[in-house]
Each structure stands twice: as structure tokens, then as C-alpha cells.
Amino acid sequence: MAHKICMIAMFIAAFTSSGLSGALVPSNCPTYWTAFEGNCYRFFGQRVNMKEAQYNCRIHGSAGRFAYLVSIHSKEESDFLVTLFQSYTESSSDRHSHVWIGLSHEAGEGTFVWSDGTDTHFTNWGDGHPTVASSAQAVVLIHPNHGDNGRWHETSVMGNFRYICKMPMFKQ
16 A cells, blocks of 8 residues: 555656646656756665765756756745655654755865855754864755754765755756
8 A cells, every 4th residue: 555655646746736727747857856946856765975975966867957966945945855855754763864965065164055056045054053163074964854844954974864866847
């Protein structure tokens, strides 16, 4: 039964409502990617370090489009990503895991940048974060639940976490 529900959820995620009498139309995202506000998102469940996550996002791009670790530009997008992460996790302990996002800074620098080069005009830091004083390279990850509901924390790039990739939607 759980397999059947998962398959239905994947089918629904592959389509978006068009607003034309509620008709479903293709989302213009590749298989296994979910559409939201003109972009395609994909959750990856294997735990890898940040460099591996960045590489894996790049190779999962499609039709000449590069995918990057997700950049987040609004509260709505952040809420969508928390929901996406939670939809792929079954146990409550999974829901307390971290997920790589594409925001980082180099050692000794206080400027955080998105891996896709977009501007950092929205932030959603958890209490006490960021802590830029560290000399080690720090990377931000989304903390989907655990009482912090989608707030960001930084950590070493050597940690192994799941990740979410993002790329522009196909143009028609």
C-alpha cells in the first residue's frame, strides 16, 4: 500500500495545476523533479559531503541546464522545500536530519554566497547562526524540523547529509 501511495505522489508531483479549470499539464521538469515557481527541485536521499552533493546536482541537470544545490529566495520557497523533504522521509528521526543547501562561505570570510551565483536577499537563520568566526569552511544546511522548522545552520563541508538540487524549468 505504501508503495502505491508513493507512486501516486510521484505522479502528482510530476504535474502542476494550470489554473485552466484545474486541468493538469506537464510541469516542464524531468522525471523525479518537482516544479515550484518556475524551477525544478529534486531531493536526493543518499548522504554525501557538500562537494559530492554539488557534483551530483551538476550531473543531474537536464537538456543543457545545470542543476545546483538549492538556493532559497523566499519564505514560500523555504516552506515548499521543508514539505518536499518531509514527503521523502518516513520516520520521525529522518525528519530531524539536515539537508545540504547551496549557501556557503570560505574560511575567514563572512559573506555567504549561493552556489548558483544568485543574490542572497532572503535568509532564514536559526537562533545563534551564523557563526562566521570559525576558521573552517562553513556550509549552510536546512534543518527541516527538530523544532527549528526550516531554519538554517552552518557546519563543516565534510559532514554527510542528504541534499536538494534546483534548476530552471524547461521553457516551452
